[in-house]
Amino acid sequence: MLFAMSFTRQPLILFVAYPGTGLLDLTGPQTAFWAAQRHMDVAGRDLLPYEGQTVSVQGGPVRTEEGVVIETLPMSMFDERSIDTVMVPAAAGIAGMLDGLGPTVDWIRQASRRARRTASVCAGAFLLAEAGLLDGRRAATHWALCDLLAQRFPAVTVDRDAVFVRQAHIWTSASVTAGIDLTLALVEEDCGRAVAMDLARDLAVRMQRPIK
């Protein structure tokens, strides 16, 4: 069954960045959402390309954990816009970074209320958990961090086998590359399986990969 969604305006995807963000966690989904527009010309659809924006608390340059610096806009720029999707990337040492990421977590919690869906990549699940978004829910994270997520957030049921997990409007994914698989699933939800399959072929991503 195909599920096709017609957007009346470009869906706004906000990619959350913070100092030490994992680079591929951000850029895998960014690339997949962007490339989806190349495959939206399926007959009988009225699909608009996604608008992707990279945001941080203050805006300006943000240094990823790999040392690559990316430009961001302040989150507050989008206070009046309706948000389609909030994408939350990981950082390798996220568990030790949460205390310093209060404003980012607060924004995620609030933005999630007005976004159509919120998704995390890899250890980004820790930020969703810290924001309380995973309480009483199943969630995926990197296979090496499952124990830590379960210990730190007992209200979260950690799914150790999933590439990604959907619970209502909250999506979580396992590894960093699973963020691409997750994005393929989001595109499939929006644009149907034909578009998602074309996109997977374009990016040469097997739908879906193993988690480890």
Place this chain on the structure above:
Amino acid sequence: MLFAMSFTRQPLILFVAYPGTGLLDLTGPQTAFWAAQRHMDVAGRDLLPYEGQTVSVQGGPVRTEEGVVIETLPMSMFDERSIDTVMVPAAAGIAGMLDGLGPTVDWIRQASRRARRTASVCAGAFLLAEAGLLDGRRAATHWALCDLLAQRFPAVTVDRDAVFVRQAHIWTSASVTAGIDLTLALVEEDCGRAVAMDLARDLAVRMQRPIK
């Protein structure tokens, strides 16, 4: 058989950026080279982490084709350094962009002479071909661009089935995600199969994916 390379100083990987660069072409390999250091603690080795730098002709911010802006250093900053690897990313419309990328192509040609190896991701093969580095060689590129590469550069033998191709010190890869597979192969060459396998598990990349 394991091939282990001991570096006496950090191997310098230069990632080439230009306006309209494909984001994931850059950041997939950047992430894989960076994450390799987490797996270098194999007994009996003397491995140093890679030093990755993103460079462009002028330096400064470069807008990728996805609209994400990344910071770069000027290529000239590394004129006196020995280069381990030059990584050349794609852009979706690369064939129409080559005329405007003369200085980038010239730098790739010259840097390749003093680098230990030069590699391209996806349609980045067009830049290597324009630099003359693929003349008389087999090469891989995105499956949808194989015909175009063969037509435009008759001296290049296009391999339509490979995820990546090695010809002496020149490596080319097929899709954008194949750039990650290629990087795993480079890490395997440098650090041995055990490190590369750990890295693949860490990133949850199947060694290796299909090209389409």
